[in-house]
Amino acid sequence: MAKIVCKDLKKSYDGKTEVLGGINLEIEEGEFFILVGPSGCGKSTLLRIIAGLEGVSSGELIMDGKLANEMLPRERNLTMVFQSYALYPHLTVRDNILFGLDVKKVPKAEQEQRLAEAAEILGLTDYLDRKPRALSGGQRQRVALARSVCSHAPLCLMDEPLSNLDAKLRASMRVEIRRLQQQLGLTVIYVTHDQVEAMTMGDRIAVLSAGRIQQLGTPLELYNHPANEFVATFIGTPQMNMAVAEVAPEGLVLNGGLTVPLSEADRAKLPMGQRWKIGFRPEQVYPATATSVHDTEVTVVSSEMMGNETLIFFDVAGTLFTARWQGQHRIADGATLHVSLDPRYAHFFDVNSGALLRAAEDLDELGVRSTSAAGAAAAAHIEAAPAAAE
Amino acid sequence: MPFSKKSSGRVTGSGLRTSKSGLVATYAVLTIAAVAIGFPILFSISLSFTPLEDIINGVFIPTSLFLDNYVNAFEAQPFAQFIVNSVVVGVAGTALQILFSMLAAYALVFIPFGGKRIIFLIIMATMMIPAEVLVVTNFQTIRAMGLIDTYAGLILPGVATTFGIFLYRQNMMQIPSELKEAADVAGLSRFQFFVRVVVPMVMNTTVTLAIYFFLVTWNAYLWPLVSTTNNTARTVQIGLRTLNSSEGLSDFGMMAAGAVITSIPTLLLIFFGQKRLQEGMTKGALK
Numbered sequence: 111m112a113k114i115v116c117k118d119l120k121k122s123y124d125g126k127t128e129v130l131g132g133i134n135l136e137i138e139e140g141e142f143f144i145l146v147g148p149s150g151c152g153k154s155t156l157l158r159i160i161a162g163l164e165g166v167s168s169g170e171l172i173m174d175g176k177l178a179n180e181m182l183p184r185e186r187n188l189t190m191v192f193q194s195y196a197l198y199p200h201l202t203v204r205d206n207i208l209f210g211l212d213v214k215k216v217p218k219a220e221q222e223q224r225l226a227e228a229a230e231i232l233g234l235t236d237y238l239d240r241k242p243r244a245l246s247g248g249q250r251q252r253v254a255l256a257r258s259v260c261s262h263a264p265l266c267l268m269d270e271p272l273s274n275l276d277a278k279l280r281a282s283m284r285v286e287i288r289r290l291q292q293q294l295g296l297t298v299i300y301v302t303h304d305q306v307e308a309m310t311m312g313d314r315i316a317v318l319s320a321g322r323i324q325q326l327g328t329p330l331e332l333y334n335h336p337a338n339e340f341v342a343t344f345i346g347t348p349q350m351n352m353a354v355a356e357v358a359p360e361g362l363v364l365n366g367g368l369t370v371p372l373s374e375a376d377r378a379k380l381p382m383g384q385r386w387k388i389g390f391r392p393e394q395v396y397p398a399t400a401t402s403v404h405d406t407e408v409t410v411v412s413s414e415m416m417g418n419e420t421l422i423f424f425d426v427a428g429t430l431f432t433a434r435w436q437g438q439h440r441i442a443d444g445a446t447l448h449v450s451l452d453p454r455y456a457h458f459f460d461v462n463s464g465a466l467l468r469a470a471e472d473l474d475e476l477g478v479r480s481t482s483a484a485g486a487a488a489a490a491h492i493e494a495a496p497a498a499a500e
Numbered sequence: 501m502p503f504s505k506k507s508s509g510r511v512t513g514s515g516l517r518t519s520k521s522g523l524v525a526t527y528a529v530l531t532i533a534a535v536a537i538g539f540p541i542l543f544s545i546s547l548s549f550t551p552l553e554d555i556i557n558g559v560f561i562p563t564s565l566f567l568d569n570y571v572n573a574f575e576a577q578p579f580a581q582f583i584v585n586s587v588v589v590g591v592a593g594t595a596l597q598i599l600f601s602m603l604a605a606y607a608l609v610f611i612p613f614g615g616k617r618i619i620f621l622i623i624m625a626t627m628m629i630p631a632e633v634l635v636v637t638n639f640q641t642i643r644a645m646g647l648i649d650t651y652a653g654l655i656l657p658g659v660a661t662t663f664g665i666f667l668y669r670q671n672m673m674q675i676p677s678e679l680k681e682a683a684d685v686a687g688l689s690r691f692q693f694f695v696r697v698v699v700p701m702v703m704n705t706t707v708t709l710a711i712y713f714f715l716v717t718w719n720a721y722l723w724p725l726v727s728t729t730n731n732t733a734r735t736v737q738i739g740l741r742t743l744n745s746s747e748g749l750s751d752f753g754m755m756a757a758g759a760v761i762t763s764i765p766t767l768l769l770i771f772f773g774q775k776r777l778q779e780g781m782t783k784g785a786l787k
Contacts, residue, residue, distance in 0.1 A: 163684065163685075182684075183685045184684065184685065184687035188685065189686075190682065192681070196682035198697055200697075200701055209682075210683070210685075210687055213686065214686075261686070
């Protein structure tokens with residue numbers, strides 16, 4: 111039985127604008143479920159509805175098989191970790207972790223036992239007598255998590271819990287939260303606007319935009335088969351390169367300016383119609399080799415060397431495209447570069463509705479190519495186009 | 501290194517000169533203020549230890565520690581009773597004012613209900629009504645309730661204070677809403693949240709207001725004068741006035757002694773509570 115079911119859940123504050131417009135989803139027990147989307151997409155509202163902090167305008171919220179629309183937060187047997195941690199400044203770490211347990215009539219001895227366990231798991235044993243203000247951001251976050259752990263509630267809601275932490279700490283807390291969830295068998299609903307968190311932590315992800323679920327699936331499903339343009343550009347960093355593509359006798363014309371030559375085989379595989387939105391993931395923009403069919407010449411705007419990889423930004427008739435190449439490539443700004451934009455590796459979307467018409471092919475194979483072939487291709491690129499190298 | 505010099509501008513020559521003349525001006529103003537404020541106090545203390553004959557002869561500085569003025573003050577009027585009355589009215593009044601202000605502010609901040617803003621504005625608008633205007637209606641009410649010459653009659657009209665509600669409201673609005681939500685999720689009732697989270701978190705405001713309310717009640721003159729007709733509930737400020745009402749020549753030394761006794765709690769409170777009072781009035785308490 112699903113732990114949480116939302117049936118056509120709607121929320122509106124003023125009766126006119128819908129913050130949530132008909133949410134349907136099922137969350138299984140023990141699942142790490144992510145709600146992701148840009149600011150104002152309604153993800154936090156949905157979480158707060160599940161917590162009981164907001165009411166629903168229409169639809170049904172079912173928790174553990176029972177209709178929960180009117181249940182008070184305390185009747186829902188859940189915990190919540192807030193973005194600001196919601197620690198009580200006048201209480202010690204110990205009292206913050208144990209907060210509310212006496213209301214639930216947990217015996218003193220058991221409280222102590224739970225405290226010891228939670229503090230041990232989260233490495234807070236030495237800080238129990240401190241006040242929150244004497245803790246670092248990461249430690250405060252762990253206190254908030256310890257409170258959830260201590261309550262032994264089977265459902266934990268997290269509202270952007272890592273957004274106040276620095277990048278390094280965020281990465282380690284991601285691992286820690288995931289480990290904790292698996293260790294305790296918790297059902298977690300996790301709200302974030304950070305698609306990296308969504309991709310790395312979630313069993314399943316619901317991508318929200320403008321109060322509606324755009325797509326629901328596993329991280330790789332979203333990445334490999336984005337349901338529409340929004341999901342395609344939202345999931346993945348750097349984001350997918352999008353352009354309007356038109357088929358012409360000389361090939362595929364991107365944004366009315368850049369022509370990519372097409373083979374007969376390519377033409378046969380194009381989706382119905384003449385004009386689409388086309389999307390290339392940055393790692394699917396390859397350096398052209400001497401034998402590349404889809405060789406096209408572009409002007410480099412700038413490049414960023416990350417050490418292990420290089421991001422190259424180039425102009426496609428007014429739109430900035432990004433290529434991500436393995437290794438270190440010194441490329442001067444303004445240089446011309448030959449890249450391969452193979453339509454097989456592109457996603458095609460309806461130009462009006464943005465719905466996916468055809469996903470990129472052979473992404474598994476691509477994975478192999480991007481690790482093994484890119485190095486060789488990069489070497490070929492430098493030989494083939496020495497003018498582009500600094 | 502012009503940049504570093506600029507950034508540490510306080511130690512540059514011109515900065516020092518400005519602060520020196522500024523310092524002189526500051527101290528001059530402070531000295532004048534200290535004399536103006538301190539003189540009546542020191543003069544009263546001095547008079548309270550000076551025999552009446554000396555005062556009449558224009559000697560205002562005591563030559564020995566003359567305590568008769570204090571003894572006389574306690575004998576001329578039931579001064580001890582006045583002090584007890586003032587303490588009872590002050591402590592009970594303060595406690596009730598704190599309680600009601602806190603509860604009203606809690607409702608205004610944490611309990612959702614319609615017309616909250618309007619109600620708050622109406623409450624604030626009452627600040628524009630001078631207390632003197634209310635004396636007549638309050639007197640009629642208290643008399644109708646049969647509370648003249650009782651502690652209740654002295655205390656009740658003052659238990660609801662706009663200032664207290666306002667200060668608590670501002671302070672409580674700084675408590676993040678997540679703390680309330682976390683408490684809701686944890687299963688605390690509204691009252692439990694009030695007692696366990698809100699009350700400790702507004703402690704600074706409570707201390708500030710307690711000192712302030714106590715001083716206001718202790719120093720109150722008009723209402724205790726109107727609502728008491730005999731010495732059973734009369735407070736110390738009225739008692740002080742009665743020292744002056746004896747016929748013939750006023751005993752200035754005794755009056756000064758009474759004034760000194762009366763101002764001791766005020767001085768003590770301000771001395772010990774000064775820091776908290778400043779903090780509470782200026783800072784938004786805990787963050």
